[in-house]
Amino acid sequence: MSGVVWRIVMLALVVFLVSPILLLAFFSFNDGGIAAFPVDTLSLRWWRAMIEDQSFRAALANSLWIGVTVALIASALGTMAALGLAQMPRRPAEATIAMLSLPLMLPPMVLGVSLLSFYVRLKVPLGFATVVMSHLLFTLPFVIIVVYARLRSFNFAMVESARDLGASPMRAFMTITLPNIRLAVIGGGLLALALSLDDFVVTFFTIGTGNTLPTFVWGMIRTSLTPLANAIGTLIIFFSLGMTLVAAYLLRTSRN
Amino acid sequence: MKAERGNLLLVLPALATFAALFACPFLYFFAISFFSMKSYRMNFTPTLANYLHILENNAGTLAFTLALAAVIASLATVLGLIYAYAMRFRFQRQAEALLLIAVLTLFGGYLMKIYAWKTILGTQGVLNLGLVGLGLTDQPLAVLLYSPAAVAITLVNFLLPMAILPIYSSLRGIPDIEIEAARDLGASPLQQLRDVILPRAAPGLISAFALCFLISAGDYVTPALVGGTTTTMGSLIAPQFGSFFNWPLGAAMSFVMLTLGVAAIFSCTAAVRLAGQLLR
Numbered sequence: 001m002s003g004v005v006w007r008i009v010m011l012a013l014v015v016f017l018v019s020p021i022l023l024l025a026f027f028s029f030n031d032g033g034i035a036a037f038p039v040d041t042l043s044l045r046w047w048r049a050m051i052e053d054q055s056f057r058a059a060l061a062n063s064l065w066i067g068v069t070v071a072l073i074a075s076a077l078g079t080m081a082a083l084g085l086a087q088m089p090r091r092p093a094e095a096t097i098a099m100l101s102l103p104l105m106l107p108p109m110v111l112g113v114s115l116l117s118f119y120v121r122l123k124v125p126l127g128f129a130t131v132v133m134s135h136l137l138f139t140l141p142f143v144i145i146v147v148y149a150r151l152r153s154f155n156f157a158m159v160e161s162a163r164d165l166g167a168s169p170m171r172a173f174m175t176i177t178l179p180n181i182r183l184a185v186i187g188g189g190l191l192a193l194a195l196s197l198d199d200f201v202v203t204f205f206t207i208g209t210g211n212t213l214p215t216f217v218w219g220m221i222r223t224s225l226t227p228l229a230n231a232i233g234t235l236i237i238f239f240s241l242g243m244t245l246v247a248a249y250l251l252r253t254s255r256n
Numbered sequence: 257m258k259a260e261r262g263n264l265l266l267v268l269p270a271l272a273t274f275a276a277l278f279a280c281p282f283l284y285f286f287a288i289s290f291f292s293m294k295s296y297r298m299n300f301t302p303t304l305a306n307y308l309h310i311l312e313n314n315a316g317t318l319a320f321t322l323a324l325a326a327v328i329a330s331l332a333t334v335l336g337l338i339y340a341y342a343m344r345f346r347f348q349r350q351a352e353a354l355l356l357i358a359v360l361t362l363f364g365g366y367l368m369k370i371y372a373w374k375t376i377l378g379t380q381g382v383l384n385l386g387l388v389g390l391g392l393t394d395q396p397l398a399v400l401l402y403s404p405a406a407v408a409i410t411l412v413n414f415l416l417p418m419a420i421l422p423i424y425s426s427l428r429g430i431p432d433i434e435i436e437a438a439r440d441l442g443a444s445p446l447q448q449l450r451d452v453i454l455p456r457a458a459p460g461l462i463s464a465f466a467l468c469f470l471i472s473a474g475d476y477v478t479p480a481l482v483g484g485t486t487t488t489m490g491s492l493i494a495p496q497f498g499s500f501f502n503w504p505l506g507a508a509m510s511f512v513m514l515t516l517g518v519a520a521i522f523s524c525t526a527a528v529r530l531a532g533q534l535l536r
Contacts, residue, residue, distance in 0.1 A: 084266030107474020240364030
């Protein structure tokens with residue numbers, strides 16, 4: 001294939017990937033009542049309506065609380081696991097990571113309904129805690145993979161020297177290991193936050209009665225094409241893409 | 257020895273999370289599929305009734321779901337290969353930007369992308385306005401939305417980044433020198449692709465296909481939003497946990513779908529490997 005054909009093909013693929021997101025954002029500024037053409041005037045009408053909506057605010061607060069809790073727990077547990085795995089022989093370590101990544105291979109619906117039936121069986125009340133636990137399942141593998149990759153090029157002899165010189169394991173971790181892997185840990189945590197904020201399916205089955213942003217917007221988009229849904233959707237994407245962008249930057253810096 | 261025990265202890269919380277929140281629920285879910293419902297209560301006497309029910313009533317939907325998932329996964333894998341190939345061999349200078357686009361679209365917007373396709377494919381949607389504007393049709397095409405094709409387009413769009421990344425990472429593992437050697441020995445680009453690149457990309461292609469296949473087979477949101485009357489296994493399973501309230505049947509449907517899905521992936525992989533060996 002010639003250069004021109006390649007250029008057209010790649011342009012088409014990039015447009016295909018990003019156009020749904022751009023159109024979604026564009027229609028949120030439509031002053032009219034429907035998220036479709038014709039767009040006569042652009043305005044912040046629907047964004048204002050969004051901010052004034054009480055149930056939106058409740059859903060936003062839930063989303064942020066859940067996301068931050070998930071990110072903190074996932075980066076703590078994930079960093080510990082990566083530290084242990086990086087000091088093991090490569091084969092069993094990578095087999096363990098593959099096993100821990102199994103939940104990512106399953107359709108999220110199967111994950112969601114199996115967790116739902118399990119929680120109900122154990123009489124765990126559905127809500128904040130069940131959503132956080134469920135999100136750990138598909139965010140933890142990402143943190144482990146990212147921190148493990150960083151630790152592969154980390155020289156553990158430095159930690160041993162610190163220990164030989166009398167540093168406690170905790171002190172050796174805080175002064176030697178953590179500063180070296182800091183960016184990977186934060187990057188992994190931000191990916192976890194992005195995935196948690198964006199998740200709809202698993203949250204839908206495990207939340208019980210409350211709402212996060214995606215489950216809140218789901219009620220709107222089933223029946224109508226209101227630009228209000230576009231505004232909320234744009235906000236969700238803005239959050240998760242923003243987190244991912246920062247994470248990608250940090251992970252790139254940590255590699256160099 | 258002491259250090260090794262320490263390492264294991266560090267991994268323990270992650271393993272415990274996995275066991276408590278994945279292995280146990282999954283096994284319990286499997287057990288449920290052999291129970292039954294009696295006046296809104298679960299009856300714990302084991303039975304194969306759910307599986308027989310599926311065999312009698314849902315074989316068609318099952319076949320349709322797997323066929324649709326196969327089409328979606330093939331499209332996503334082929335487009336993913338094109339994208340990854342271009343990043344690795346054609347647009348090395350833009351590779352980082354192209355990779356960033358794939359990563360960004362991977363981590364955000366599942367539900368909102370499906371919703372956006374509703375605004376693109378609808379009768380008042382962007383695509384129809386374009387077609388009418390260009391004079392290609394005089395009436396907006398209603399079939400674009402609420403059809404299996406709409407489900408396929410939407411899911412390919414969502415899954416493409418998931419296909420690109422594993423394929424790209426396997427293409428990155430091919431040393432330039434192997435390609436150059438093939439070229440110097442007179443291999444055409446197509447021969448390079450067949451004899452050098454594809455065999456090396458096989459693991460990435462297989463995991464891309466498997467991931468896209470399983471996820472699209474088990475999706476229920478896309479058919480619900482853009483599929484119209486399109487019924488997949490996902491659209492049968494989800495209501496069992498909502499309005500129909502028949503968890504055992506829903507669990508059995510999930511396991512039938514997963515088992516057949518995994519079996520299909522294994523046989524496809526075996527067939528592709530065999531074809532690859534015969535071609536050489």
